[in-house]
Amino acid sequence: MRVNFTVNGRPQEADDVWEGESLLYVLRERLGLPGSKNACEQGECGSCTVRLDGVPVCSCLVAAGQVEGREVVTVEGLAEYAKDREQARREGGACASGACGTSLDAAKKWEAKPGQDSQTGEGVELSPIQQAFIDAGAVQCGFCTPGLLVAADEMLERNPSPTDADIREALSGNLCRCTGYEKILDAVRLAAARQERQEEAV
């Protein structure tokens, strides 16, 4: 079957998709987006985490046919997505209502800018969470990193000042076999602190 959906702001068409195929397989094998990792294939490890209409999900458990007409953001598009969100926040002013985050409408309107490559992420400045992972030394073998980045970025969008318990819970669906959790937690705290400082500066 054929599946039409939007990935990182660009319309995509996947052909010859097997009906039992997962979104993860389509992303990696048909659309050439290997950022989302294939590990457990049963929703245990979170390495394949993507945003589906803004919501973090395990792409290995979403049937390809279920994404028809929907919006997916993968780690490749994360920097662009975060940048756009930040811009919208600056333009729209601070989050007075407390309803922080990206609305579905805003997420749907999002498009990759020309000249930047959401395939490889090249030509795009890293998102704050990506930079924080590097600065905190939170990347060891790197296999779990994409899923953690997507999950952590979504938490910071929803909850800009997370407690340690909030961070642990938000990342509880992502396994790191290097057991690098302490540095990963450091990275998320760092990103949250930088985000706060930036908001104060605005």
Added chain:
Amino acid sequence: MDFLRPASWEEALAAKAEHPTAVPIAGGTDVMVEINFDHRRPEYLLDLNRIELLREWEVGEENVRLGASVPYTRIMESLRAELPGLALASHTVASPQIRNRGGVGGNLGTASPAGDAHPALLAAGAEVEVESVRGSRFIPIDEFYTGVKRNALQPDELIKTVHIKKADGPQQYSKVGTRNAMVIAVCAFGLALHPETRTVRTGIGSAAPTPIRAKEAEAFLNAALEEGGFWDNGKIITPSIAKQFADLCSGAANPIDDVRGTAKYRRHAVGIMARRQLGWTWEQYRGAGRTLEGAA
């Protein structure tokens, strides 16, 4: 394999009638695992994601009408006051990613004895509204589970709505596992006090071929609370009553030894959870200010 994508509930029922072997898929958190591992190759997948009514809920006078695909995340966020036991249970489901996709309809469809929602549904009291092109019917939750991973659905029926009694008193839920996330229950227990009818209800998960209530324990506790005037005087339940209740809950379990735990351990743990939850809920009933949150 064929992928059926009905745009409406009526279309979904028609598709299920035409292809009774079609496997419904909503959150996909069970079905996709089986497909990924080649444990299952259904002839038809019936995608329910486009059916809006399955993602809706409504708080009525006595019941909450919960659409089969309302994700656990929504239940935790929006129905904590009305369905405290189910909200606690939802919070123990796997991980945020899974809770964003999975819903109670999937738990009921799979009917695994380890499904996290079952003990909470049994304790609160619920009816499952199922429908086919032939019409709809309500199945009491007690009659829904018919065997290991078997339920009372006919091949042409789909789960539409779960009608759950709104809490009229404190409810609790707990689950035994090796960590706080991504855990299949070793065993689980749910308890609901129903002050309006002066009854208690229980639910036991992962400790029998199906989710079950500890009916003898309920009957004992109902009688003991009535006899001692506890509902009125709000006194602390005596340790001997609590122990007897716990022992009867433990005795209601009919567990097996498996990789997650031994039958002996499960029976023991069910008793411990029953005793603790009775303490927690009763303290709350007495107005000692225990909150409904954070016990899972």
